Structure formats: structure tokens, C-alpha cells
Amino acid sequence: MTTDSATSSARQILSAEIDELAITTLRFLAVDAVQAANSGHPGLPLGAAPAAWTLWSRHLRHDPAHPGWPDRDRFVLSAGHGSALLYALLNVFGYGLTAAELAQFRQLGSRTPGHPEFGQTPGVETTTGPLGQGLANAVGMALAERMLAARCNDQEHRIVDHRTWVLAGDGDLMEGISHEAASLAGRLGLGRLVVIFDDNNVTIDGPADVSCGDDAMARFAAYGWTTLLVEDGNDVDAIDRALTIARTDDSAPTFIRLRTIIGYGAPGVEGTSRAHGSPLGVETITAMRARCGWPTTQFHVPDELASVAAALAAEGAAARADWVHAYAEWTAANPQSAVDHRLDTVPAPPDGDILSHILDALPDKATASRQASGTALNCLASRYPALVGGSADLAASTNTVIPGGAVSPDDYSGRTVHFGIREHAMAAAMNGIAVHGGLRPFGSTFLVFADYLRPALRLSALMRQPVVYVFTHDSVHVGEDGPTHQPIEQIESLRLIPGVTVLRPADAGETALAWDIAARNLAGPTALILTRQSLPNLGNDGLNDLRRNGLRTVGTATDHPDVLLGASGSEVSLALAAADLLAERGVRAAVVSVMWRERLSEALSVDRTVLPDVPAVWIEAGVTIGWRALARDRDVVVGLNRFGESGPGSQVAAHLGLTPRAVADSALRVLERSVNPS
Incomplete structure (x- = not known):
């Protein structure tokens, strides 16, 4: 089943009455969840519910029974603070997120955390919350879709053929990352990417235009996006028309500016920053229920809506079944590509050495x-x-x-x-x-x-x-x-x-x-x-030790060293030069390369004999605090707790004390201190 045929079939079971019922349901599921937690953000769900319902019921290609279907459309709630809306959608469409889970919103161990978290909730495509990240993640998703389509699709099979949809807010667009990501998407012509901008002109500090007067549509047009405007965020038909245009235009990514009212329908807070990040309160929610004629039962989903959502989900299941058949044929014809580009996860590297x-x-x-x-x-x-x-x-x-x-x-x-x-x-x-x-x-x-x-x-x-x-x-x-x-x-x-x-x-x-x-x-x-x-090339002996314990011995082996010189990166060769100077003084120094310090710390927590029991000097051309945590009381750390200088690199290093002589002197001091601790 193609997206177009699925959309056509979906329209036959939808009506203005069903739309109103669904939107109201999503709104109350969200506010009930926030109220149950006494924490959260009800404003976005109340304002953006019509757009979310229109997208999910008419345009989003998905199968709730198989949320990991590789050729599903991706939906990214970049404005992750509005997570209650996403959880409401997952509940209504049958992703297994029950009313009991909604009632556990923002509670420890629940599948409804305060911001969407990847891997914790079926249907959540990526972790969002830090604003702008979701939008930029979506650019990567849309890019991956195009790159995989170019690698995998052929004349007989289109096994990679989906879209990426984003719901973003004022904060997402203010963050600098959105400028970077939108510019990149426009340059790459990612026509299967659609961003719906929930333009409610409200931030925590008040009206958004107090701090931001950008012309968002002009900005995205300048990036090379197709831009559309929907004046009324409650107009399902207008939203549907805009999404249809976006879905049929593969020449450029699409930006839809959707004018909404934050906290829509909540008396006393509607359209204000007070609707953003606080529960509405029992009195306000009671008034809303009375205005809408809505049952007092929390997390209520009308049977009629449940039936419609199940029918829509069945259409997604049929689309997936068609895809599974096509994928099997493609795999038979392209077995190596199926291994190289396993679509349901990040492919592993090849077996072998x-x-x-x-x-x-x-x-x-x-x-x-x-x-x-x-x-x-x-x-x-x-x-x-x-x-x-x-x-x-x-x-x-x-x-x-x-x-x-x-x-x-x-x-x-x-x-x-x-x-x-x-x-x-x-x-x-x-x-x-x-x-x-x-x-x-x-x-x-x-x-x-x-x-x-x-x-x-x-x-x-x-x-x-x-x-x-x-x-x-x-x-x-x-x-x-x-x-x-x-x-x-x-x-x-x-x-x-x-x-x-x-x-x-x-x-x-x-x-x-x-x-x-x-x-x-x-x-x-x-x-x-x-x-x-x-x-310098230090040879390949001991590389497996690095993998196992995070360090290896380099240079001339010393069975019974007087001192240990440990370093990472370029400072390992510095330590070797210092060991040569110490040898001239009759001091035996073992040199270890610590490529993976965290692995060394883990190994030491189990077995201290990973390192010889002698005083040590630890060297790295950076701040010393982390190495001090690794070092014992008798040890010395050579590093930099100041900024550098401009000049030839070797001269700068010498100026800052990163020389073989300085390391050797530090080793002599630590040895002297171990002999005369007073």
C-alpha cells in the first residue's frame, strides 16, 4: 500500500465529528497526565493537538504493532517538553502505552518520562528536550533515508521510501543549532523532511517577540525550503492541505508555520506563558470538561475514536505487510546489501581481523x-x-x-x-x-x-x-x-x-x-x-593489553622499575625520552601508554597489580584533575592547568614544561619524596 492510497482510504473513515472527538481526547489525555504528575507542560499539547491528529490520522505512515518497522515515517517531537501530547498519540493509536502509563507521567521508571527518551517508549524516535536537537536529529534521519534509498532501491523494489516529520516550537527555532541544521537540510535538498512550527508566540518569560523578531518563513525560504502558512491552528482542513502539499513536494524540505494558541481552551491561562510549564489545576480542568461536555473520568478515550484509530492502524499494518513482501524479494535479489545495510539498526562492522x-x-x-x-x-x-x-x-x-x-x-x-x-x-x-x-x-x-x-x-x-x-x-x-x-x-x-x-x-x-x-x-x-x-612508531607489541586494560608497556621492558612513567598520546614519546634521561642517572623507569584511561581505571578497581607498585609520574598535555583522581598520594601529575601560547608547537610545549628533562626531574622528586616522605 502506498502512502497516497493509505491516505485516500483513511479519509473515508474520518469526519469533522471524529476529528473534534480525537483532538479533544488528545488534549484531555495530555492535561490529565500533567495534572496526575503535578508537573509538566500542558500548553503545547492543547495548542498543537489538531496538527498532531491531522498528521497522524492522514499522513504519517506507521504500524503501531511494529514501531521499529524500518520503512515507517519518522515523527520527531523536537519541542520535547510537550511529551504528554506524544504519549497521548501513542495511547490512542495503540502503541501499547496504556492509561496506567499515562497516569505515571514523569514518575520514576515509567515509560512516560518528562521528555521523550529513545529506547524507553515504543514510538519515540529520538531523545528530545534540549531544544533544537530533535529538529537537527530529523535532518540526519531524512538524510539517512535518502542515502539508503540511493543504495538499496532498484527498479523492482522501493524498500526505503518514507518521510520525516517534525513538530517544533519557538525555542527550537531560536537555538543556534536549528539555523545550522536547517541550512544543511536546504543545501542537501532533503525534500522528505517537513517541519511544523507551532507558532504560539509564547515563551517562559512572556511573548516570544520580546526576545525574537525573526521572520521564520523568510529565514527558511532563504535556506532553500518550501514555506507554507496555516493561519488557524485549529483548522484541520487547512492543516491537511498544507501537509498534502508538503508530502507531494520532494524538491525541497518544507516548513509549515502554524499559528496556534498555547493552552487552548484553558480559561485564565490560554495564550499566556502561564500555560507553558505548570499543571492547569483541578478547577481549570473541571471548567474545561464542562465547556466540552467531557466525562470526568481521567484518561478517557471514547470507543468510537478507539475504533477509528484501530482502523487507521490496520491500514499502516497493511502497508507494512506489503513492504515485508517487497523486502523479502529484495533481500533474495540483494543478499549482500541486506547484510551491509541492515535497516533496523546500526550495522555491525564485518567479521574478521x-x-x-x-x-x-x-x-x-x-x-x-x-x-x-x-x-x-x-x-x-x-x-x-x-x-x-x-x-x-x-x-x-x-x-x-x-x-x-x-x-x-x-x-x-x-x-x-x-x-x-x-x-x-x-x-x-x-x-x-x-x-x-x-x-x-x-x-x-x-x-x-x-x-x-x-x-x-x-x-x-x-x-x-x-x-x-x-x-x-x-x-x-x-x-x-x-x-x-x-x-x-x-x-x-x-x-x-x-x-x-x-x-x-x-x-x-x-x-x-x-x-x-x-x-x-x-x-x-x-x-x-x-x-x-x-x-614515532612504538611497535605493535602489547596492543591487546590496551584493549583489555587500557594501557601497554612501551620501550625497553624493566622487570623491577624504580618509577613508572604513564602518559597518553604524544606524551608517551615524551615519557620515553625522559626514561632515557633517568637511565643515565641509574634510575629504572617503566613507561606505559594509557590510550584508554577509563578502561585502566576499571582494571585497577579489580586488580591493582595491573601497574607496578612504585611511584608514578602521569603526563598529559591538558588539565590534571582527572589524572590526579587516578594517581596515588605519592604520585605526581605533569600537565597544563593554564591556556597555551602562540608559537611553533615544540617551542610552546617546552615553554609550558612539557620536556623530557621536566618529566625526568618530576620522577626524581617523586622518588626522593618516597624515600624521605617528610
């Missing part, structure tokens, strides 16, 4: 880890068709160009996405690509600009999405660009995010291992921290 394949391709000489990363990425890409991505306008510097060509509005079959200088939108779009399924995304920028995308990376971790972040130019060795471009606190700040695997390799071999770990990590995001400057 990826690491050896990468190691064989690496040059046997001093190499910047960003360059080794480029070699590793290309080796991986040659075996991993689902791997796609790009950079925030830095591909040549981050070494993230892979074969297969670039994605463009005229050709989505490429593998490289030019995200532009839009770090935040890049990361959020990658989240959208990941939750969509079928592709494995990576993106890159300089490490210092990780701050620009941090909110989206945090959501990668919260949603446990296997997005790969390639961060290069990782320290004061950036040099002449100066302190604005020299990351100091960024590595540590990434380690603070729960669920992020942070890897800082010390040479080309470790970089190969880092990519192997990243490729196999399907449980969350991975951040690769890479150098601009060349690093």
Missing part, C-alpha cells in the same frame, strides 16, 4: 596520528559499506575523506557528507543517522571545537548511539594558531560524559587499534583524540 588489515596498511615511519587515522578509516571503509560521514569543513586536516564520492542534492549515493562549519548540527545529524538505522556515522573536527557540539555528543551517549567522533589537533602542539585553538580541558571534559569511549593513541599502531575498538563499539559513542604532529 580488521586490526591486522589496518596495521598492514600503515607506513613504517613517524606519522601523525591523524594521518594514521586516515589510513585506518579508509581501510575500514573498504570493508564496511555502512560507514559514512564527513567533517565540519576540515576533511583535509582531519583526514576523513573516504572513497565513494560526496553526497549532494542530485546524488545521495556518496559516502562523504560535507556538513560545513556546523559542528553542532553535524553531531546531532549523526545521531539522527544512527537512530534511523542502516548506516554507521562518523564526523570530525578539531578537538578544541568539541565544545561546539558537546550537547549533541552528550545525547549520543544518553541514547547509546555508536557515533564515531574524530577529534584532531589535540594539544598545544597545534602551535602557531595559539591558545584559541589549543585544547587544554577538552579531553578531560569528554571523559566526564558517561558512556563515551575516549581513546588517545600514542602512535600509528595504537591509532589502528583505536579504530578497531571504535568500529566494534556499538554500545555508545567513541571519541578518537589525534595529533597534528608526527609521532
Whole structure:
């Protein structure tokens, strides 16, 4: 069943009476949930219920019995604070979200959390709440749909053929990420993306125009979007016409400005900021029920509406059944593509020894880890068709160009996405690509600009999405660009995010291992921290130790060391040079590379003998606080708790105390202190 035929059939069972009944039901389900929790946001559900019902009943292609159907339309509530409306829709349309769950809105352990959370509630496509993230996620979803359609569809089968719909509010459009994401979507011509702007002109502080006077339609038109205006947010026919135009226009994304009244129908608060984020109260809700002739029973869904929703769901089930048949035929004809682009999840990397394949391709000489990363990425890409991505306008510097060509509005079959200088939108779009399924995304920028995308990376971790972040130019060795471009606190700040695997390799071999770990990590995001400057080749011994315990011994093995020098990334070679100076003084130093500090911390919590029981010096060209947590009382941490300087990288490092002599002197001091603790 095509979308058009499903829509035509749906219209036969709909009427003005059913529409009014459904909209009223959605409104009261939402306000009842907020009131039960004594917490939440009733204003958006009351104002946007007509648009939500019109979309879900006439245009959204979905099967509530199979919410993970790969070719379903995606609906993203970017204004996630209006979650009670989404939960009401899921209840009415039969997603298994019961009235009892609605009554547990915002309660610990319920499937109706305060903001929609991916993986917790069937029918929720992505985690939203931080404003603008959902809209940018949707850009990634729409991009994934087009890229997969170009890879998978053929003349006989259209197994990727769906749309992405977004409900966004004033706050979404004010956030800077929406500008980045909308610009990218317009440039890429993502015609299957539709944003409905719930324009109620109200924010928490009062009228939205107190702080924002943008002409939203002119703005989106300038981005290359088709723009439509619906003057009355309660006019189902007008909303339907706009959605129909949007659904039949694949030439550009569509922006629908929908004028609504926040808190519609709630006496005393309608149209004001008081409707935004507080329960309406029993008295107000009672008055609303009386005005609408609505039963006093909470979470009431009329039988007539339940029957209509079930019939609409059956049409979605029929569409899915047709798709399942077509997919089986396509799989039989394209078995390898079905494996390469598994549509219901992020495809896993290929079986086999990826690491050896990468190691064989690496040059046997001093190499910047960003360059080794480029070699590793290309080796991986040659075996991993689902791997796609790009950079925030830095591909040549981050070494993230892979074969297969670039994605463009005229050709989505490429593998490289030019995200532009839009770090935040890049990361959020990658989240959208990941939750969509079928592709494995990576993106890159300089490490210092990780701050620009941090909110989206945090959501990668919260949603446990296997997005790969390639961060290069990782320290004061950036040099002449100066302190604005020299990351100091960024590595540590990434380690603070729960669920992020942070890897800082010390040479080309470790970089190969880092990519192997990243490729196999399907449980969350991975951040690769890479150098601009060349690093000496330390050999490939002990790489499995890095995978297991987060560290390996490098340099000349020392059975009974006097001191331990531990470091990550470029500072490992610094530690080796310091060990040579100590040897001249008769001090035996063991050097360990700590590529994966969190894994080392985990290993130490189980077995302290992972490290020799001697005083240690820990070295990293960044803030020291995290290493101090790892160090014992007798240990010393060498790092930077200040910003850098502008100048050649090696000179800046020396100026800031990152020299072999300084590390060796620190080791001598820690040894002296261990002998004479007073």
C-alpha cells in the first residue's frame, strides 16, 4: 500500500465529528497526565493537538504493532517538553502505552518520562528536550533515508521510501543549532523532511517577540525550503492541505508555520506563558470538561475514536505487510546489501581481523596520528559499506575523506557528507543517522571545537548511539594558531560524559587499534583524540593489553622499575625520552601508554597489580584533575592547568614544561619524596 492510497482510504473513515472527538481526547489525555504528575507542560499539547491528529490520522505512515518497522515515517517531537501530547498519540493509536502509563507521567521508571527518551517508549524516535536537537536529529534521519534509498532501491523494489516529520516550537527555532541544521537540510535538498512550527508566540518569560523578531518563513525560504502558512491552528482542513502539499513536494524540505494558541481552551491561562510549564489545576480542568461536555473520568478515550484509530492502524499494518513482501524479494535479489545495510539498526562492522588489515596498511615511519587515522578509516571503509560521514569543513586536516564520492542534492549515493562549519548540527545529524538505522556515522573536527557540539555528543551517549567522533589537533602542539585553538580541558571534559569511549593513541599502531575498538563499539559513542604532529612508531607489541586494560608497556621492558612513567598520546614519546634521561642517572623507569584511561581505571578497581607498585609520574598535555583522581598520594601529575601560547608547537610545549628533562626531574622528586616522605 502506498502512502497516497493509505491516505485516500483513511479519509473515508474520518469526519469533522471524529476529528473534534480525537483532538479533544488528545488534549484531555495530555492535561490529565500533567495534572496526575503535578508537573509538566500542558500548553503545547492543547495548542498543537489538531496538527498532531491531522498528521497522524492522514499522513504519517506507521504500524503501531511494529514501531521499529524500518520503512515507517519518522515523527520527531523536537519541542520535547510537550511529551504528554506524544504519549497521548501513542495511547490512542495503540502503541501499547496504556492509561496506567499515562497516569505515571514523569514518575520514576515509567515509560512516560518528562521528555521523550529513545529506547524507553515504543514510538519515540529520538531523545528530545534540549531544544533544537530533535529538529537537527530529523535532518540526519531524512538524510539517512535518502542515502539508503540511493543504495538499496532498484527498479523492482522501493524498500526505503518514507518521510520525516517534525513538530517544533519557538525555542527550537531560536537555538543556534536549528539555523545550522536547517541550512544543511536546504543545501542537501532533503525534500522528505517537513517541519511544523507551532507558532504560539509564547515563551517562559512572556511573548516570544520580546526576545525574537525573526521572520521564520523568510529565514527558511532563504535556506532553500518550501514555506507554507496555516493561519488557524485549529483548522484541520487547512492543516491537511498544507501537509498534502508538503508530502507531494520532494524538491525541497518544507516548513509549515502554524499559528496556534498555547493552552487552548484553558480559561485564565490560554495564550499566556502561564500555560507553558505548570499543571492547569483541578478547577481549570473541571471548567474545561464542562465547556466540552467531557466525562470526568481521567484518561478517557471514547470507543468510537478507539475504533477509528484501530482502523487507521490496520491500514499502516497493511502497508507494512506489503513492504515485508517487497523486502523479502529484495533481500533474495540483494543478499549482500541486506547484510551491509541492515535497516533496523546500526550495522555491525564485518567479521574478521580488521586490526591486522589496518596495521598492514600503515607506513613504517613517524606519522601523525591523524594521518594514521586516515589510513585506518579508509581501510575500514573498504570493508564496511555502512560507514559514512564527513567533517565540519576540515576533511583535509582531519583526514576523513573516504572513497565513494560526496553526497549532494542530485546524488545521495556518496559516502562523504560535507556538513560545513556546523559542528553542532553535524553531531546531532549523526545521531539522527544512527537512530534511523542502516548506516554507521562518523564526523570530525578539531578537538578544541568539541565544545561546539558537546550537547549533541552528550545525547549520543544518553541514547547509546555508536557515533564515531574524530577529534584532531589535540594539544598545544597545534602551535602557531595559539591558545584559541589549543585544547587544554577538552579531553578531560569528554571523559566526564558517561558512556563515551575516549581513546588517545600514542602512535600509528595504537591509532589502528583505536579504530578497531571504535568500529566494534556499538554500545555508545567513541571519541578518537589525534595529533597534528608526527609521532614515532612504538611497535605493535602489547596492543591487546590496551584493549583489555587500557594501557601497554612501551620501550625497553624493566622487570623491577624504580618509577613508572604513564602518559597518553604524544606524551608517551615524551615519557620515553625522559626514561632515557633517568637511565643515565641509574634510575629504572617503566613507561606505559594509557590510550584508554577509563578502561585502566576499571582494571585497577579489580586488580591493582595491573601497574607496578612504585611511584608514578602521569603526563598529559591538558588539565590534571582527572589524572590526579587516578594517581596515588605519592604520585605526581605533569600537565597544563593554564591556556597555551602562540608559537611553533615544540617551542610552546617546552615553554609550558612539557620536556623530557621536566618529566625526568618530576620522577626524581617523586622518588626522593618516597624515600624521605617528610
